[in-house]
Amino acid sequence: MPSYTPGVRIPTELYRPSLALLTDLYQLTMAYAYWKSGMEELQAAFHLFFRRNPFGGGFTIACGLEYAIDLIESLRFEADDLAYLAEVRGSDGGKLFDAAFLDHLASMRLACDVDAVPEGTVVFPLEPMVRVTGPIVHAQLVETPLLNLINFQSLVATKAARVVLAARGDPVLEFGLRRAQGFDGGLAASRAAWVGGCSGTSNVMAGRLFGIPVSGTHGHSWVMAFDDELSAFRAYADALPNNCIFLVDTYDTREGVRHAIQVGRELRARGHEMLGIRLDSGDLAWLSSEARKMLDE
Missing domain, CATH: 3.20.20.70 (Aldolase class I)
Known part of the structure; x- marks a missing residue:
């Protein structure tokens, strides 16, 4: 294998206070094009919905809203984020973003209204789970992280609810940390399983952060x-x-x-x-x- 020295210590420095770059590049290129076209204040409405219930079932449990609200309230482009974006290149080798646009991002504070169904609500295909309204650049920049947070956690919460229903009143404990998609996925999944009806978790960090009762056996x-x-x-x-x-x-x-x-x-x-x-x-x-x-x- 080729040797590789990461630019940060993983995971210690990967998850920093700023999560502004937790998005797809095309969200930023669209935001830049809106800004260059003078459309950055155009009012827009984005609706988050899904087309089919997971697992061939008849319902979905909404989850992930608390994570989403925290991200939206704290989203800021910090100096390190902007320094990285300043070096992103286009196909001609030139810088992708103007310095003036990066200055715009530096001063930007999200001005969106967010309406959503409460976590734990039973929802169905093609009905909005989250609605974001506000300037189109602001709403565009939160699309990807909202999809990431709501989709994954709703999937886990729905699976947990199906298992809990099958248990017919017996307690169900969540024990998925060792097979989760990274430690952040493990924490989110433990919380989502709790929202879906599980009575406890093996994940001690989730117990500490979210107040979920912890339980376990032996190996x-x-x-x-x-x-x-x-x-x-x-x-x-x-x-x-x-x-x-x-x-x-x-x-x-x-x-x-x-x-x-x-x-x-x-x-x-x-x-x-x-x-x-x-x-x-x-x-x-x-x-x-x-x-x-x-x-x-």
């Missing part, structure tokens, strides 16, 4: 660190008798359920309750049914 590595599974479950119960959800599929899943039941009875004798078991692999539908029968005996 396969915990079980493998002991001579046998039963010893691993007992050691975990000794350490955390008030937080026992046992991961039962490290070796033989049905045997793991039996071991969890055994330790659960030992916990009950000590005045504690096993909270449940976790299945992580195999035929989850069949194993869930079999585990439920064993736990109910």
Whole structure:
């Protein structure tokens, strides 16, 4: 692989206070063309909507508005942003943007009105979720970040709501951080799952930032660190008798359920309750049914 030295330390310096450049270049080139044409104050209305419900379902859960409002209220082009844009080149090698336009961006303060459905609202195709009205340059510059924030978080919130409905009143915990699209995607997804109805998250940072209850089990590595599974479950119960959800599929899943039941009875004798078991692999539908029968005996 060719060596590469990034211009910033990732992720420490990537997510700076300014997110003005979190957009597509064509939003900036359109803004520049509006400005050069004397149209920057033209009043415009942008509507954010979608054409089809995700997952072939019958509804969508609106989410991402809090992120969007925060971005709109704080959006500013800082000196570093403008210095970067000053060096962007066109196809002829010349600078893409005039210095006067960059000065315009430096002094710009968004003057848009934003109307939106509240987060957690059930919405349907072709109806506006967000409406942005104001000078066309201002509205144009927030189109891409609004689509990014609303689309992704509404997708996650909708999936969470479908799972919660399928659970029929049983609590659903979100555990997606390790497979999320980066740490920012992980935080946004944890929050969106909470909006969609999940009762907790494994994401400790999301718990701290958003006030979501945190919950968790243990990993396969915990079980493998002991001579046998039963010893691993007992050691975990000794350490955390008030937080026992046992991961039962490290070796033989049905045997793991039996071991969890055994330790659960030992916990009950000590005045504690096993909270449940976790299945992580195999035929989850069949194993869930079999585990439920064993736990109910």
